Amino acid sequence: MIDFDALRRHPDLEAPGLAASDAADRLILDEASSALAEATSPREVVVVDDAYGALALGAVDAGAREVRVHQDAITGERALAENAARLGVPEERRPHSMPFDPALVEGARVVLMRLPRALDRLDEVADLVAEHAAPDVRVFAGGRIKHMSLAMNDVLGRWFDRVDVTHARQKSRVLVASGVRRGPETRPEGAPRPARGYDEELGLEVVAYGGVFAGTTVDIGTRFLLGVLDEAARDAATAVDLACGSGVVAAWLARRRPGLVVRASDRSAAAAASARLTAAANGVADRVQVTRADGLEHLPDRSERLVVLNPPFHSDAALHTGIAEHLFAEAARVLAPGGELWCVWNSHLRYRPLLERTVGPTRQIARNPKFTVTASTAAG
Structure with missing residues (x-):
């Protein structure tokens, strides 16, 4: 046995x-x-x-x-x-x-x-x-x-x-x-696979296979982050959507900044497939590169100006900060000197000291009763 x-x-x-x-x-x-x-x-x-x-x-x-x-x-x-x-x-x-x-x-x-x-x-x-x-x-x-x-x-x-x-x-x-x-x-009528939805506020079509976080909707943490993301590394030629899920952030960034190349990654096969379809549905598949990967293992050290992250806070069914710690460390490794990690997180998790230790000096960009958005700058 x-x-x-x-x-x-x-x-x-x-x-x-x-x-x-x-x-x-x-x-x-x-x-x-x-x-x-x-x-x-x-x-x-x-x-x-x-x-x-x-x-x-x-x-x-x-x-x-x-x-x-x-x-x-x-x-x-x-x-x-x-x-x-x-x-x-x-x-x-x-x-x-x-x-x-x-x-x-x-x-x-x-x-x-x-x-x-x-x-x-x-x-x-x-x-x-x-x-x-x-x-x-x-x-x-x-x-x-x-x-x-x-x-x-x-x-x-x-x-x-x-x-x-x-x-x-x-x-x-x-x-x-x-x-x-x-x-x-x-098969229920009107339920094709994968599912598709349209977000009126963002003007984005979202495509998602079963089990992908938030499905065809835009979760409230991501929506809060997108509301301030225009200020992030405006002159960056590339950006990274880490733990991309259905690819909402990647598609939004690529549409918002013509010419920007977005490197999206997720360890989930369903998420990676969804992100590719979301990019295609919004006409930016040529500028959104999606990789199924553990963190940012596919990207070299000190290579990126901007990483964007809405980190999961559970491992399977267990609540645990270790997943976020791993993703913060991956962002820190990949960020070029002076590059920034823009991150949204549930305020009760109090990630700021961890971000300070792992990535670098961290400032608060926005906060509401539930979420905090921070920008952490990689050391030179």
């Missing part, structure tokens, strides 16, 4: 209280054990949104061959690869990371997944599986009970004839979906 205690989150955030696997992973594998034993042919098992490899490596340990995996976060992909090597899984038996497209699930008979917190993400996964997996596919989707809702049953019930709910164990539960439904009647 797989040694769950040996798994690590690296290169993602590692800190006390943040584990690489939990009781939900173990319950999913236990509930799927009979199905895994029956899936004896190669490529019959698919794993979706496995955090750090517990499900994929558990499936391999159960005998599954040529396991296909999609993890939205690039750090999750890398953690899976490191954990496979750490556990001594032979190269030929290691899971294969794949994009989120029909080839991922084609012919699959068993799908293991962690339930996403966003229902639109669950809907996208269920749609893909129902349309392209084998007719007798079974989906084992689990999570911590505190993060589950009855609406998840309803979403799966749109795509499958049967949704069974397992007994709870260690505050976890699994939904088992079977009996695929196929055809146009399963």
